[in-house]
Amino acid sequence: MSQNPQQPRVNMVQAAGYRDTYANSVQIRVSVWDFHLIFGQANSESPDQLSIQNHQGIYLSPQQAKALWNVLGQNLAQYEQAFGELNLEPQIPNFPQGTVN
Template sequence: MSQNNPQPRVNLIQTPEYRDTYANSVQIRVSVWDFHLVFGQANSETPDQLSIQNHQGIFLSPQQAKALWNVLGQNLAQYEQAFGELNLEPQNPNFPQGVVN
């Protein structure tokens, strides 16, 4: 960026409705116009049944979805560099199944 066009200062403001929420499930729905990310919480009450309670849907433009992809990729690379590689599947064959308290 040239000195003629300085970066604007960004002021982050949280609305009164803002909430932090835990999600261990995300579903992605795609259309020509947008990406719809649906966040929820998955619970396994029995080994053969999984329930997902969706609690928030976020629509992103394709450009914002790509920007999110890039930022997540950079942050995951930094996380793995600091803490080790993430595996999506448990590597321990004795990993507990079902409800874990």
Template sequence: MEEKKQAARKEVGAPEVPSERTFYANFAGFKVGLYDFIIDFGRNDFSGGVIEESVIRVYLSPQHAKSFYMILGKQIQRYEERFGQIILDEKKSKKEG
């Protein structure tokens, strides 16, 4: 009985990710098609805008992309409530927007 409870607890929430699959990204590029949203995550080495080779490409359906957007927005709101407002570099934001 106790084993079933422990198994059920493990299934709830985000899955554990092995450390070898962890990737830090400080750059994201976006492409949008009728059926896909594509996000390329990478690392900018800041030596002239070169993106390192290690890029992870994530494909999302429009429904998953919108769900991701809504969940990420809620998480950012919680972060700012706890740690304070995230300040963006206005020059960089204008280039990307």
């Protein structure tokens, strides 16, 4: 009979500089060593002008990127089950005029 090892207690603490930020733009750069996720906010001043202000870049190991992909997939499935299917925008989104928030 095998025993299950006890899971460690997790103590999550927010760093002094922690902040929540809205992002409607995520760019991903990939290398053999890591994934670089760049979060920003897109807004359109005119129909032919799109500006993206990047405000945070996060580097992830390939293993952590895959773990994020798994947990996002699980949470999106639960969200769609509760609220209905999400439809993605066309490849060339038509951003509204002014600041997007």
